[in-house]
Amino acid sequence: MRETLRQLSNRQLETLNVIHKKGLITKKNLQAITGMTLTTLNRVMKSLEDKKLIIEVGTSESTGGRKAVEYGVAKTGVYVIGIDISRTYVKLIISNLKMTIIKREEFSMNDSFSPEITVEKIIGLIDQKLLELSIDKSEVLGIGVGTVGPLDREKGIMINPKNFFNENWSNVSLKEMIEQKTSIPCFIDNGANAAILAEYLFGNGKDLKSIVYIHCGIGIRSAVITDRIIIRTMNDSEDAFAHMIVESNGERCICGNKGCIESYSSIEAMIKRFNLRVKGSNNDEEIREEDYKKIFDLALRNNEFAAEIINKGAEILGIGIANLVRILNPQLVILCGPLIKNYKLYYDMCINTFHKINYLNNEVIFSKGGRFKEDAIAIGAAAMVIEHYIAK
Numbered sequence: 001m002r003e004t005l006r007q008l009s010n011r012q013l014e015t016l017n018v019i020h021k022k023g024l025i026t027k028k029n030l031q032a033i034t035g036m037t038l039t040t041l042n043r044v045m046k047s048l049e050d051k052k053l054i055i056e057v058g059t060s061e062s063t064g065g066r067k068a069v070e071y072g073v074a075k076t077g078v079y080v081i082g083i084d085i086s087r088t089y090v091k092l093i094i095s096n097l098k099m100t101i102i103k104r105e106e107f108s109m110n111d112s113f114s115p116e117i118t119v120e121k122i123i124g125l126i127d128q129k130l131l132e133l134s135i136d137k138s139e140v141l142g143i144g145v146g147t148v149g150p151l152d153r154e155k156g157i158m159i160n161p162k163n164f165f166n167e168n169w170s171n172v173s174l175k176e177m178i179e180q181k182t183s184i185p186c187f188i189d190n191g192a193n194a195a196i197l198a199e200y201l202f203g204n205g206k207d208l209k210s211i212v213y214i215h216c217g218i219g220i221r222s223a224v225i226t227d228r229i230i231i232r233t234m235n236d237s238e239d240a241f242a243h244m245i246v247e248s249n250g251e252r253c254i255c256g257n258k259g260c261i262e263s264y265s266s267i268e269a270m271i272k273r274f275n276l277r278v279k280g281s282n283n284d285e286e287i288r289e290e291d292y293k294k295i296f297d298l299a300l301r302n303n304e305f306a307a308e309i310i311n312k313g314a315e316i317l318g319i320g321i322a323n324l325v326r327i328l329n330p331q332l333v334i335l336c337g338p339l340i341k342n343y344k345l346y347y348d349m350c351i352n353t354f355h356k357i358n359y360l361n362n363e364v365i366f367s368k369g370g371r372f373k374e375d376a377i378a379i380g381a382a383a384m385v386i387e388h389y390i391a392k
Contacts (some may be wrong), residue, residue: 083381095382216336
């Protein structure tokens with residue numbers, strides 16, 4: 001199937017791409033979008049149907065005349081794999097061409113998960129799930145991976161990601177490792193870029209020109225799409241926003257500067273601030289990174305210092321978002337990640353801070369989690385594969 005897609009003409013690719021993005025579309029609407037004559041369009045669509053890439057799905061609502069046939073991409077025969085490799089977990093999905101998830105698996109990572117062990121676990125899951133679904137590897141277009149930057153995206157190398165429990169995650173040739181073991185093409189991008197692609201093409205950002213995606217977890221990860229283009233940072237890193245300075249003489253950040261958003265608003269930063277405060281105290285014990293929820297539990301039990309740390313982190317994030325919105329003027333800001341998903345007080349404080357200082361009244365919509373929630377990176381990674389083949 002990969003070779004079939006490579007051999008498609010520009011008109012075939014254009015038609016398939018439109019049908020893929022629209023979900024369901026009539027021939028009349030296809031003709032209006034592509035500008036093809038009906039004779040040409042009929043020939044192109046017949047070819048795509050013969051190749052089992054598109055199918056007749058049903059009929060549209062009638063406006064008084066004969067109901068029009070609607071077309072969609074095939075539900076079977078073409079599949080993609082999307083993988084989300086975070087610092088603490090791996091999520092894997094198998095999707096069809098319609099971007100419908102037909103299998104989802106996830107496992108946690110600890111300090112024993114070296115790159116080699118992690119890839120072996122991923123490959124084992126891929127083989128197992130393809131067998132369960134009776135999918136041949138020749139039907140899989142590719143494997144998309146959304147992971148932690150910085151990256152050499154073309155070579156598929158994770159350069160020196162921070163905060164992995166296992167210290168061997170440096171200069172990892174992830175693309176090569178996966179391709180050698182699966183014989184399936186692999187495509188890699190940072191996780192935030194994968195997630196924003198999913199939301200832009202198929203989620204809450206569909207039909208918008210400019211959106212921002214911010215993931216709040218161990219670190220602060222972000223991505224931006226403006227005028228249908230992903231704004232790429234140096235080394236395809238996803239922490240450019242995280243290191244925006246909002247307090248010139250503030251907390252020391254891991255990047256070496258002071259007062260970065262990351263040094264207040266991430267899980268790692270809040271744990272560090274909490275443990276520095278309680279060190280040597282008999283009242284509270286230090287909290288490990290994986291037990292970060294304890295800080296929020298303490299805040300809910302009226303622990304003043306825990307509440308102060310969380311409120312400060314959320315406030316700084318809100319200030320940073322206000323700065324970003326003034327620069328980019330996005331239509332949509334999606335906030336997600338464990339801090340957003342699990343703690344309403346963090347999300348509310350962030351949004352309230354934004355609105356307090358949004359004096360220019362930028363018209364921006366906030367979405368808590370987006371359409372795809374915690375699946376966004378894996379779905380976006382799968383979408384990245386399809387885009388490689390059809391978005392010419």
